[in-house]
Amino acid sequence: SAVISQKPSRDICQRGTSLTIQCQVDSQVTMMFWYRQQPGQSLTLIATANQGSEATYESGFVIDKFPISRPNLTFSTLTVSNLSPEDSSIYLCSVVGSGGSTGELFFGEGSRLTVL
């Protein structure tokens, strides 16, 4: 298993500013994932963050808008830049835990972002 802590748990931001979300895992993991969960919708994968290499972004997401850092095997950050109300969502960090079977992801509690 893996225990994931995300900060902040929620924030209210002004249009045009940026928010950085931190994700800390209690064990070393190779792959970390960032998801967006919009109200009433499913989870959408933003990017996969691997330590020591550039993040891999999914279609519709770009590095300029969602820069990601992965400085070591237990930590990652996601920044949401140039905020607009459409960015209001829950952002979730997740990992495939060591020893976990394929498909079993462990999630942080999420960071709820409201953009005014």
Add this chain to the structure above:
Amino acid sequence: GDSVTQMEGPVTLSEEAFLTINCTYTATGYPSLFWYVQYPGEGLQLLLKATKADDKGSNKGFEATYRKETTSFHLEKGSVQVSDSAVYFCALISGGSYIPTFGRGTSLIVHP
């Protein structure tokens, strides 16, 4: 591409009622199937899974059977409790990927 379709919510039940949340899928090959649950204010956590046809996943009184012939993985519980109120996500993995494809989620509300 792969996809997962879940019944629309919210599903509203009285305590001790029988629960079914429908899930059907489209995938290449033989996917592994999962149900995740998200309690209020928390992240998702794995509820149960099945990795091959006719397998039944079970946990906390919930069950789901992998039906290849109907490409379904419906979630059931015989007697729900107020504490089961949450959002339930059906998901699949195929082709050796580590990354699940999720359904839209179904909100369950259980009244005392």
